[in-house]
Amino acid sequence: MTRSEARRARLRYVLVATLSPLAILALWALVAWRGLASPIILPPPSAIWTSFLDMAANGYSGVPLWTHVAASLARVSVAYVAGAALGVALGLLRGRSALIDAVLLAPSELLRPIPPLGLIPLFILWFGVGETSKVLLIFLSVLLIMMVNAQAGVRAASLDSLRAAQSMGANRWQVFRFVVLPSALPQIMTGLRVAMGTALTILVASELLGGDRGLGFLILDASSFFRTTYVFAGVALIGLIGLATDRGLAWAGRRIVHWEGRR
Amino acid sequence: MTRSEARRARLRYVLVATLSPLAILALWALVAWRGLASPIILPPPSAIWTSFLDMAANGYSGVPLWTHVAASLARVSVAYVAGAALGVALGLLRGRSALIDAVLLAPSELLRPIPPLGLIPLFILWFGVGETSKVLLIFLSVLLIMMVNAQAGVRAASLDSLRAAQSMGANRWQVFRFVVLPSALPQIMTGLRVAMGTALTILVASELLGGDRGLGFLILDASSFFRTTYVFAGVALIGLIGLATDRGLAWAGRRIVHWEGRR
C-alpha cells in the first residue's frame, strides 16, 4: 500500500466511523418523530440535547454539570490508574510465580464475579459512605480484570526471549521489566480497554453508595424522578467518555505494541 | 523439571490455593467470634452457612434455592454462549476488515461503558420484562467484551503465517478459520474469562428487569430487607460459580492454546 493509498483508506475509515453513529441517530430521530415510541422511554435526540443544554447552563440538582462530570472522572481515574497498576503488577507476578498465583487464585476469582451491589454493604461498613468506598469499588473491579489479562499475557513471553535475558545477566526484576512485561503488553492493552468500560459501568453502582454528585448519581436520580431525557443525556456523556478513552487506549496500544504481527 | 518434581509442584499449588481462602475464612471467623465487627454487617461464616442451609431446605421467598440457581445459570449460559460466539465472530471480522470495523466502532464503544441500569428502561420497552430482556442484557455485555478481545487477538496473527496460508490456496474464510482464529485464541480465552465474570456481575442488574427468581433477585431482595447472611450466602454462591467456571475456562485455555510460549 503506497502512502497516498494509506491516507485514502484512513480517510474512508474515519468517514464511515462517523457516519455509522449518525445514521443510528437519524433513525432514532425518525422513530421519535413518527411517534413510534413513547417519549418518556425513547425521547427524541433533540429533547435530550435540550436537557443537556439545560444541565450545562443550570446544573443538575443544584450542582453544575461539570462538577458531576469532574467528580465521576476523578473517581474513575484514581481507581483506574491504581487498579491497573496494581492489577498488572500482581498479574505478572502470578504469571511468574506459582506460589503467588496459588495464594491469590481463590480470593480473586471468588471476588471477580461478585456483583458490586453485593459488596456495597460491606464497603459502607469498612470504608464509610465517602469517596473511599466509591473509589475502592471501581478500583477492585479494574484490579481483578487487569490481573487476569496481565497473567494471561505472561504466557505469551517466548521461552527463547526469557532464556536470552537470563543468560545475559538479567536478574528476576530485569527479566520481568524487559521481557515479561513487554510480552504481556498486547493482552495488558486489551485489558486496559475492557477495564475502562467496566470502570465506567461500575461508576453508577459506586454512586449508589451515597453521594449527590457524579454522573452515576445524576443517572440514578434522574431515573428515579423519571426525567428520561436527563437519564439519556447522562448515559450519552458516559458513552462519549468511554468512546474517547477507548480510542485513546487503542491508539496508545498500537503505538506501544508496535511490533505486534509485524513478522 | 522431572515428572515427580512436576507432580510435587502441582500438589503444592493445589494445597496453597486451597489453604489461602481457608485462611481468610478462619480470619473472618476469628474477627466475628471476637466481636470485632457487628454481626449484622459482617456475620460469622457459621451464620452464613446456616442461612445457606435454610435456603437449601426451605428456599428463598417461597422458591427453592436450586430454582434460583438454575434460573440464573440458564440466563447466564444462554447469554454467554451466544454473546461469546457473536462477539468473537464480529471481533475477528473487525480485525480483518477496516470497513466492518468502522461501521461497528462507534456504536459498540459508545455502548460498552454504559451502565446496565441506564439500559433497563429501553430493554423493557423493546423486549419486555421476561427472559428476553434479562438474557439480552447479559448477552450485550459479553458480546462487547469479546469483540474487543477477539479484535485485539487478530493483531497477534503473524504476517508470515497469514501469507503462508494465502499462498497455499486458503480462501478468506480458511485464512480466518485456520490462521486468524488460532492466533487470536490467547486473547479470546482471556476475554472469555473476563466476560464470564462480568456476565455474573450483570446478572444482578438483569434481574432488576422484573421477575422473582434468580440469584441476582435473591441478593437484591435480601439486601433490601437487610438480611445480610442471605446476601452473603447468595454472593458466595455467585463467587463459587465464578471460580468454578473460571478454573474451567483457564484449564481449557491452557489445553486449547497449548503452543503458547513454547518457543
Place this chain on the structure above:
Amino acid sequence: MTAAARPSKPAVVGEAAPPSPKAGAERAPPVLKFEQVGFSYDGRAIMRDVSFSVGPGEILALLGPSGCGKTTILNMVAGFLRPTEGVAVVDGREIVGPGPDRGVVFQAAALFDWMTVAENIAFSLRCAGAGKARRREVAEEMAALVGLSGFEDAFPYQLSGGMRQRVGLARVLAAGPKVMLMDEPFSALDVQTRETLQEEVLRIRDRTGCTILFVTHSIDEAAFLGDRIFLLNDLQSGAYDVYDVALPAPRPNPENRLHPSFLRLRETIYRRMRH
C-alpha cells in the same frame, strides 16, 4: 543507472541469457518477469531497476549478501509485497496478491504452531477440500520425503530448527504449486540431509516442470541446483549479475558436484562475492 549501462558483467544478463539446460524451456514465454522493479520500505529504497525473467521449469538461484533484498524479491513474486516501481508479472499477468500457483518456503519456516506436522503439511489439501484419509496419506509421504517419518503428530514446538525447516518445505511440496519460492530452505540442515533434499528438488522439478526461485548463501548449492544464478551485488544501486550454469543432464546426478564447469563457476562466483 539502468541494467544496460551497468559495468563489469562477467556473464550474460536477464533474458539475453543463453538457453538453459532444461530442454524446451527457452522457447516458451517466461513464467515470471520483473520489469525495472524497485522497492522501498517506508520510503527507504532498498532496490531499484531490477529486471529478469524465468522460463517454465527453470530454477533460478538467488545469491547475495545478507540484507540485499532476496527475501523482498520473493515476497514480491509471492504477491505479499507490491513493487513500488516497475511491474512484476507471473504467467503474463501483473502480480496483485498471493495465490496457490506460487508456493513459498519461508526463511523462518512460518509453521502453524497450532497444527501438527501432518496438518501443516496437508494444509493446502485441506484448503482444496481433500478428505482426511487423503491428507494423511500425503502428509506421511511428504514427511518421509523430508526425513520426518514418525513426527507426523508432533507439534512444531517439539521439533528442532532443521526439522521445522523441513516441514516448511514438505508443506509446499505437498501443495505442488507451479512456481516455488524457496528462501534458504536448507540453511539449517546437515550435509547429508541437504544433499538428499537438493537432489529431491531437482527430481521434482524434472517430474512436474515447476519453476523455482531458490535463495541460498551456499555457492555450491546455487551451482548444483540453479539453471542460472542471479548474483545480487547491490540492489540499491541496481547492480546484479546473472550466470549461466552449464551442467549435464540429468541434473540430480551427484557426479555433477565434481564436474569441472561446476568447480570453475564456483570459483568465479566466490571471487566475485568477496570482491
Place this chain on the structure above:
Amino acid sequence: MTAAARPSKPAVVGEAAPPSPKAGAERAPPVLKFEQVGFSYDGRAIMRDVSFSVGPGEILALLGPSGCGKTTILNMVAGFLRPTEGVAVVDGREIVGPGPDRGVVFQAAALFDWMTVAENIAFSLRCAGAGKARRREVAEEMAALVGLSGFEDAFPYQLSGGMRQRVGLARVLAAGPKVMLMDEPFSALDVQTRETLQEEVLRIRDRTGCTILFVTHSIDEAAFLGDRIFLLNDLQSGAYDVYDVALPAPRPNPENRLHPSFLRLRETIYRRMRH
C-alpha cells in the same frame, strides 16, 4: 552401549583427545564437562551417555544431523534444561540454571522485538547497570563489527533474516561471557560476511580466552573454527566421535582454509557424515 564400547572411532574421544592447539589450555581444569549425560523430552529419550569436556579458551565445534540434539546440548550448558541423567558441570559446579557466564546465540535469533537493534545489543550492559552513553558506544561498536552500522535504531522486524542473526551474535559479543554457546550463528549469512565473522570469532577467542561451543552444519566452518570437532552421529544410542583439528596458529589466518590438514579433515568428516 557406553562411549568406550563404541566402534569405529576414527579419532580420539573425549578427554583423551591430544592437546588442542590453544597453548596452555590442556593443562588447566576443564571449563565445561558432561558426564554420561542423558536427556528426555516428555519421557522420550533423545540422547544418552554423552561425556565430553572443554578446556578454557577452546572452541568445540558441534556437527551432526538435523534433530540429533545439538541445541539440546547447548540448552543444558546454558542451564535452560537439566540433564535427565548424568551431570553437566561448568567451572567445577553442576549447572543449575542460566547465568551471565554463559552467553547464547540462539538458532532463531530470539531478539527482543520491542527493543531497537542498539538496545538489543546493549541489553547485558543495561542489566549490569551501564549508563546510556556507554551502552550506545558499545552498541555502535558491535553493530559495526557485525556489519550493521546504520541500523542501530531499527527494530528487529525491520531487518532481514541474516541481519537478525547478526544482532543475536552482536548481543552476546557485547556481553563478553566466559563461555559462548553459538547455535548455527552464521547459517543465514553470505560467504563474505560469514568468513569475516568467523575470523572475528577466532580473534575474540584469542583476545579474551573465552570458551566456545559452536554448532554448525558446515564442515568447513567446523574445521576452520574448531580446536576439536564433536561429530554427533546418533546421540540416541550414545554414538559420537571427536576429531582434533590441527591448524597452525594464528588461527584467524585465511590461509588456513587451504591448509592440507584442513582439506583432509574436511574430506574425512564429509565421508563419515554421508556414511
Place this chain on the structure above:
Amino acid sequence: QDLKPIRIGFQTGEINVLLSYALGSGLFKKEGLDVATTPFPAGPAMLPALAGSEIDLAWMGEFPSVTGYSNGLPIAILFMERIDATNVRLVVNPKAGIQKLEDLKGKRLGVAIGSTSHFHTLRALAKAGLTSADVTLVNLTPANMPPAYVAGQIDAAFVWEPNVGAMEREGAKPIANTRSLGMITGGVWVGRRAVLDGEPETMKRFLKAWDQAQKDYKANPAEVRAYEAKRVGMTAEQFDKLVEGQSVAHPTFQQTLSADFLGAPGHELDSRLMKHLQGIGAFLLEQKRIQAEPKDWAGLFDTKPIQAYLASASQ
C-alpha cells in the same frame, strides 16, 4: 455557643420539603447544630450505614425501619415526619378494562415485591376478595414500572410518586390509594440508639429546628417549598402539583404523642402507627423476609427526646 455535630442521612429520590428548608435556611445552624448530610438512593441502603455508625439520624419509609429493627439494628423511630394519604396509588391502564378492584382478576400487576407497594397490593386484592393467585404479580423496581406500563407489559401498578405520576401522564387512571384502603404510610425519622440515648442536647436542638420548620411551612408554604423544588429541578407549579398529589400531612409533635402516631408515653403498643408497623412485621414474616417478629415492639419507638423537647419548650 459551640455547635453539636450530627450526621443525617436523606434520600435523593424522595421529596424532602422540610429537610431542604431547614438546611437551606440555616435553621439547624441557628439551633447550634453542625449538620453533615449523606444522600442515599433509598431506605435499605441506609441500614448498613446506621449499623456501621456512619450516620446518626435517617429519614426513611416505615418499611425499612421495620426490617432494620427486626434484624436487630439498634435503632428507634423518633417521630413520623409525614403521612402520605395518596402518595401511593394503584393506577390502571384504561384500555385493560379495569374500573374497580374486582376487575384486577387475571390482570398483570406491577409491584415491588416485599415493599409497601406489595403490602398495598395485597390489601387491595383482599378488599376485592382476591388473592395474589388471581392475578399475575410482576416484580419490578418502582423506576422500571413506567417503562413496563408504556410497553404494555403490565396492566396496573401500585406504587408511589414520582413513578405513579409518570404512568398517569401516560394515561393511567388511579383507582385506589393508601387512604381509600384505610392504610397509612409515610416517612419516619430513625435514630441510632447511641445517639438517642447519649446525646439528649443534640436531639433537643434537632427537634427544635424541626418544630420551627413545620411552623414556617404552615405560615409560608411557598417559601419553604422553594428549597426542595430547586433541589429536584422543578418549577414552583410543577412542584406544587406533585406535593398536592401526595396529600402529605406533617404531624406536629403533639400529634406524634397521640394514639394516631407514636402514642402517649407508655401506650406505644396501642397506637395506630404501631398496629400498622406490626402489620408490616406480620406481612414481612409471611413473605419470609424476616426470621421473626421483634420480641420488643415497644422499643421501636422512642418518644423520650420529644417529651424532653416539649417539656423544655413549654417552660
